[in-house]
Amino acid sequence: NNLEEKYQNFTEDDFTKETNNLRAQIQVNDDLSKILPNAFALVREASIRTLGLRHYDEQLMGGIALHNGKIAEMKTGEGKTLVSTLPAYLNSLKNKPVFIVTVNDYLAERDAEWMGQIFNFLGLSVGCVTSETAHEERSKQYDADVVYATNNEIGFDYLRDNLKNDYNKLCFKKNAYAIV
Secondary structure (H helix, E strand, O other): OOOOHHHOOOOOOHHHHHHHHHHHHHHHHOOOOHHHHHHHHHHHHHHHHHHOOOOOOHHHHHHHHHHOEEEOOOOOOOOOOHHHHHHHHHOOOOOEEEEEEEEOOHHHEEEEEHHHHHHHOOOOOOOEEEOOOOHHHHHHOOOOEEEEEEHHHHHHHHHHHHOOOOOOHHHOOOOOOEOO
């Protein structure tokens, strides 16, 4: 909340620059907790500008809980989809993909398009893997900064990767952070 005014004064170009700045800070000091307030405040402002949605304090706390590997329980309509943008952005700054795991193709597609606006505004790429995603396309989708996919697709793509002998054809080329 104390950083809100700082980011309200940013121009559109400043958002991608700040993403690069935060990534550089993580290269020097691997502690995401040091940049968490700035990252969350930046996501909040990007959300306001792209979707007209402002993260409430409770949603910020939910984002912190998810980042720390905890469970954050929320009822329908309380903003789980918006909450996930906070730890997803923060953890993407380590240059590892972030997987947001959904229960069905509809939610994966909807959220990739909807929340993807926030991530794109911040200079990140967004992927989406559903049952309709061609096998040739999956590796490219999984290489995005933030990937929306169902638990089934991720599970079976992982199993299929174990049968491949060409690194470039693997879906999962590096460790990732996941939000379920």
